[in-house]
């Protein structure tokens with residue numbers, strides 16, 4: 001290798017690292033469910049990479065905490081309280097983002113999570129509806145609400161959050177929702193690539209969340225559902241099933257999920273659309 005090539009190579013690498021550190025510079029990023037867990041870690045990662053962040057959640061306490069951590073790190077950010085379980089709620093969120101910053105470059109559809117853990121025959125009709133509302137409709141409505149904004153801009157990157165649950169135990173309505181999100185990701189990519197909008201998915205495996213303000217069983221203000229009698233046993237079996245599939249033999253960290261999301265959100269993935277990254281320690 002010539003000296004010139006070696007020098008160029010090194011300079012290139014340094015440039016790349018410098019650019020890699022600020023990949024979301026000047027990008028307005030809406031992160032749903034940013035009040036805790038993977039959503040909060042994502043808001044912080046995108047903010048650290050130069051993004052302007054809209055912290056979207058329906059629970060004020062978590063959203064306020066995320067906002068204060070972002071501001072503490074010198075990140076430009078606002079809080080947008082919205083329940084994205086309805087199309088009106090999703091539209092309201094996008095309106096708040098556009099009113100504040102005039103555009104939406106990145107949307108991370110992070111809201112989701114199983115409410116119950118139990119075999120399918122034990123779910124009631126109402127419970128199935130609540131699971132779909134949380135884990136399927138939220139992403140569906142946010143995509144529908146953001147598309148007109150991104151089509152007008154002729155640009156945008158949507159990152160949907162999937163899950164390894166699509167072939168896991170005891171959370172079938174949730175798994176069905178996440179399977180639907182993978183279909184949504186592929187079809188939206190085919191339909192909206194012509195508007196320079198990319199849609200990808202990141203599918204986490206079991207991830208350790210230590211900052212929960214809102215428990216899994218929280219449905220809406222004042223409503224927290226009961227756990228089934230045998231929940232502990234179902235949980236144990238489910239966790240064992242997940243562990244057995246993880247080559248790395250450990251749970252992931254929210255920051256590890258955020259790193260994969262940041263890649264898909266950024267122009268580093270500019271020629272990637274309709275794809276899924278499994279950030280799951282080898283589950284897939």
Ligand SMILES: NC(=O)c1ccc[n+]([C@@H]2O[C@H](COP(=O)([O-])OP(=O)(O)OC[C@H]3O[C@@H](n4cnc5c(N)ncnc54)[C@H](O)[C@@H]3O)[C@@H](O)[C@H]2O)c1
Nearest residue numbers: 033035037038057058083084085110111112113163206207
């Ligand atoms: N944690 C895991 O092990 C894991 C594994 C696979 C996939 N995932 C997926 O990753 C995503 C984040 O998971 P998490 O464990 O960090 O979530 P979490 O339950 O800890 O946090 C979800 C956040 O979303 C908010 N939220 C819920 N419903 C909302 C609504 N209708 N409108 C607005 N905000 C709402 C909650 O208030 C909460 O702040 C989810 O899509 C989940 O399915 C998580």
